[in-house]
Amino acid sequence: MTSLTDRYLAATLRSVPVARREEIATELRASIDDMVEARTADGQDTAAAEREVLTELGDPAQLAARYADRRLYLVGPTYYLAWERLLKRLLSFLPATVGVIVGALSAVNGNAGGAIGEGIVAAFMVALHLCFWVTLVFAVLERLNVPLDLPGWTVDQLPEERVDRQIPLTDTGAAIGWLVLVIAYLPWQHYRSYVPDGEGGDVPVLDPALWSFWLPFLIAVLITNIGFEIVKYRVGRWTWPLVAANLLLDLAFAVPVIWLLLTDRLINPELVQRFAWFREGDNLDTVTAVVVAGTVLVVLWDVADSIVKAYRSRA
Template sequence: MTPNEKDYMDRYIYQVIRRLSKAQRDEVRMELEELISDMYTDKGSMEEALTELGDPAEFAKQYQDDQRYLIGPEYFDTYLWFVKVVIVCAAIPILLISLINAIGEMPAITAQNSASVIIRAIVDGLITGITDAILSCVSAFGAVTLTFAIMERKKVQFELKKEEKWSLESLSGEGKTPTSRSRWTPKFLEPVPDKKAIISRGDSVVGIIFIVIFSVLLIFAPHFFAAFFTEGETVMTVPIFNLEQWGIVLPVFILSLLIGLADEILRLIVGVYCRLVMISNIVCGVLQIVLSIIVLKVLPIWNPNFVLEIEQALGDHADSGARFLTYWNADMVSNGFLAFIVAITLFEIGVTIYKTLRYGVAVKSN
């Protein structure tokens, strides 16, 4: 078996097993390696052996049952893992926030009522937290399921369209109109993706976790983003955000984060740099920059009385570190955050474009 024939065999096996669940892949890989090797020995030609096996998309159906899935085997393992991550990231912060809020709102404690007051605060916090966590988890579960279901359907439509375009004539550049009846041959097999074309799962995980936790905090505890001061046993806070106008700011803020989350989900599912990932990253990046401009430069995101409230809270007993906050300039902070967001987004888009054009050119479909 020549290196070129071995490459064709690897391409075929990859196109089959990527459509199967992870639990099946190793076993099917070994089975196909043995089957194709035997057929190659009998026929003396790798092209004839693979042509007899036929389209790998059709061949993969032999290892799948005939049921139609909301989310098929190809995506189900990733979907299940992703649901767990999102639910944990949504539930734990909400529970902690509810407990902290309940403890912070406790009435005065005396020697006689300390135990009952603390227990009641914890119980109230848990009840509120569990209720909010359930609602949040149900919403997150529905959003994730809907996203994966849409991708499952779009993938099917895309592959059907791709099959209609497959033809030897189109590959050879003769310009003939391809038809869906064209006979499949190994020349249709795309190369196995280069290792450098593979998107880091860890990077996607970190991005997803950050977005989910940050969104939960913005929705349920925007007052946690504040300057904290202690005076004796009392903790005073001055919120950074304009909580009175938060109902106007929050939807745009969350929309920007959801766009980023959708891009991370797509990267996680596709797993390699390709044209689809590149286009998604460019579009989502541009939308996030536009929404960031709206949030930071148009909407009243910052507390207009931040400096005044800090000065009132500090009085004449502030140290140099606390005094530094009185030099707060909302426009300067907005410009700084916006410059950082634009720089990071453009850098990520640049990396995606480079890796797609350099390593992911042959990865044209999912």
């Protein structure tokens, strides 16, 4: 069969359990071949027969739900896919857009320190309202049996993505967004920590001496991580070279952070002095141990996850 069938299979297999993909792919391809062959035996053109067969099979998302025994219920099966697609599209850009606008307006109005927080809160509230109101509207439409008169599904709507793509654009966007926030926080905390220094300014959270080398180094590692996320998305799936690069980048960030924590060089000493709780007993050592353990666990989880995904996607 042509790439049209391959695209249909890719769109279907994307939403079925990984353990059953090979079995379903073999079964579905054989069924399509048989149905097309039956039509061409009657003299029909192969390309036209293929399009008719795929159109009769219907929306790959619905077919995948049947294979996975997954019910398309929330607002009801009639409007479920329309609800899901609209909500995903709105959530992909609207909360972030509003968050950026609110943060920018806050900064312009003189609240540069709280701009990031206000932007995040605004984006979260927009996402929350979208989920609620879109779901409510579709639920009402379902109960009133209002026809949407949406155009029917056709094979021309099949995506071009490969079935082996493990890394969707949403994951890449979220990862880059998080990295940008961390990069922005490193210089921001130097000026706005909300811990007054008694002279009209703020006490930085991180030791200002780190700006001589370590903070620029960590920012460079984070920027490299953004490039890595873009490369990873373009490849589309985890490979062993990507696993190795991911490990190196994780270590390049985690090892200096852990070393600076254990040698009491990461947190600003002046900040510690302003909180009596840190100076009581072993509280500061306890916090350091927890942060170090958390950092190690995050790195181990990220590396293990990449190894598992690379193993699953091996040719």
